[in-house]
Amino acid sequence: MKKNEVETKMRENIFDSLIESDSLFVDRQAFEHGFEPDSLPHREKEVRGLGENLVEALRGHIPSNMLLYGVPGSGKTIVTKTVLKQLKSKGKSNGTAVKAYTINCRTVDTKYRVIQGLANRLERAGDIKIPFTGWPTDKVLEEFRRRMDRRGGIHVIVLDEIDHLVAKVGDSIIYSLSNLNLELESSKCCIIGISNDLHFTKMLTPQVASRLAQIDLVFHPYGANQINDILQERVRHGIRDGVLDQSVVGLCSALAAQEHGDARRALDLLRIAVKKAQQMGHELVDRGHVRLAQSQLEHDQLTPVLRTLPLQQKILLFSICINEENGLKNISTGEIYRTYTEVCMRIMIEPLTPRRISSLLNELDSLGIIIARNVSKGRGGRSKQINSAIPESLDVMAEMRDSEPMIEEASKSKYRLQRPL
Numbered sequence: 387m388k389k390n391e392v393e394t395k396m397r398e399n400i401f402d403s404l405i406e407s408d409s410l411f412v413d414r415q416a417f418e419h420g421f422e423p424d425s426l427p428h429r430e431k432e433v434r435g436l437g438e439n440l441v442e443a444l445r446g447h448i449p450s451n452m453l454l455y456g457v458p459g460s461g462k463t464i465v466t467k468t469v470l471k472q473l474k475s476k477g478k479s480n481g482t483a484v485k486a487y488t489i490n491c492r493t494v495d496t497k498y499r500v501i502q503g504l505a506n507r508l509e510r511a512g513d514i515k516i517p518f519t520g521w522p523t524d525k526v527l528e529e530f531r532r533r534m535d536r537r538g539g540i541h542v543i544v545l546d547e548i549d550h551l552v553a554k555v556g557d558s559i560i561y562s563l564s565n566l567n568l569e570l571e572s573s574k575c576c577i578i579g580i581s582n583d584l585h586f587t588k589m590l591t592p593q594v595a596s597r598l599a600q601i602d603l604v605f606h607p608y609g610a611n612q613i614n615d616i617l618q619e620r621v622r623h624g625i626r627d628g629v630l631d632q633s634v635v636g637l638c639s640a641l642a643a644q645e646h647g648d649a650r651r652a653l654d655l656l657r658i659a660v661k662k663a664q665q666m667g668h669e670l671v672d673r674g675h676v677r678l679a680q681s682q683l684e685h686d687q688l689t690p691v692l693r694t695l696p697l698q699q700k701i702l703l704f705s706i707c708i709n710e711e712n713g714l715k716n717i718s719t720g721e722i723y724r725t726y727t728e729v730c731m732r733i734m735i736e737p738l739t740p741r742r743i744s745s746l747l748n749e750l751d752s753l754g755i756i757i758a759r760n761v762s763k764g765r766g767g768r769s770k771q772i773n774s775a776i777p778e779s780l781d782v783m784a785e786m787r788d789s790e791p792m793i794e795e796a797s798k799s800k801y802r803l804q805r806p807l
């Protein structure tokens with residue numbers, strides 16, 4: 387390279403071209419999970435439901451405890467966040483002491499840490515620090531109560547993804563928190579639980595269920611048109627004019643509506659589709675980019691599930707896959723069981739009974755890894771036909787070999803497989 391060529395290269399900043407290549411977005415943050423949109427289309431009823439209860443706090447009364455539930459991506463977290471923000475701002479402007487705090491129980495998932503997290507929000511200079519572990523839980527609760535009374539007013543405690551916490555440690559935390567009002571002197575509190583498990587209350591003892599779910603607020607899944615409106619709003623905010631082919635938003639909405647009406651899924655699809663177009667140097671985002679985004683999302687979702695399947699499930703799936711690779715479709719459970727026992731023999735694993743295998747097949751089906759169809763075999767007999775449901779973009783065998791040495795071992799053998807008809 388000549389000297390002046392080197393100089394030109396040095397003068398170019400590599401970030402110039404990288405910044406330019408981000409130009410299909412105006413504001414990429416509009417698609418990030420923490421983004422707070424200006425409006426919440428199609429959640430007016432839920433916003434009102436929360437507001438009508440929480441307004442009691444502004445009147446100095448205790449709002450009822452609430453349980454919010456609905457499928458993932460139905461807007462529970464964002465609606466609560468928006469309403470709480472307005473509640474706090476109104477409390478400030480009219481001088482009412484309202485305190486609200488949210489704990490995400492997926493990340494903070496023990497009784498001790500939840501109460502510690504709540505108490506920390508009320509910490510003042512000079513307070514004793516509550517250690518991460520070590521105190522008896524009752525002492526942490528006592529300190530929380532002391533700080534609540536010191537602060538006074540109404541406290542709104544939001545436990546988001548509460549189903550994770552209860553599944554892990556039981557419901558005694560809700561019991562303890564919902565009893566606080568009996569002992570608080572100069573403050574009061576209410577609890578809002580948020581769950582995407584529609585059967586969450588079945589995990590609770592009846593006393594706890596009736597205390598928490600004084601008001602139930604159900605978030606119904608969004609339909610395709612509703613998701614479309616949500617996306618349009620973000621597009622206006624986050625994407626350069628004219629770079630989306632007109633069918634793109636509709637396709638993202640339709641795909642997400644099929645996926646239990648999940649607005650998060652729609653936002654992810656659109657964001658990834660735009661990113662793909664950008665990476666490919668295209669100026670227009672079209673349906674093809676959305677399809678690519680869809681398969682990337684499926685890939686990202688399924689890969690960890692496949693990799694962490696228990697050994698027997700992996701052997702079973704391996705048995706299905708080698709039959710499919712051999713050209714077989716609609717494989718009978720009998721045939722799968724035959725291959726499965728052969729695989730077990732090769733790697734010296736004790737095979738499970740056909741009955742257990744049948745229930746493992748149901749589990750794989752409910753994970754969306756296979757599709758098991760019931761077929762009648764005449765004379766009242768029933769059997770299942772199995773097909774894998776893994777998108778082609780995902781190399782399932784490689785994922786399993788990679789994550790499980792026994793499968794690596796099994797894949798070295800030859801098997802006696804049924805020939806396709």
Ligand SMILES: Nc1ncnc2c1ncn2[C@@H]1O[C@H](COP(=O)(O)OP(=O)(O)OP(=O)(O)O)[C@@H](O)[C@H]1O
Nearest residue numbers: 423426427429458459460461462463464582649650
């Ligand atoms: N009505 C709406 N208007 C604008 N954005 C929305 C709306 N509903 C949901 N969203 C957006 O969709 C994404 C998912 O919403 P949110 O996190 O509130 O779902 P969720 O019901 O809490 O789901 P999960 O049960 O998985 O926690 C967020 O980015 C949120 O901003």
Ligand SMILES: [Mg+2]
Nearest residue numbers: 462463464546
């Ligand atoms: Mg949420």
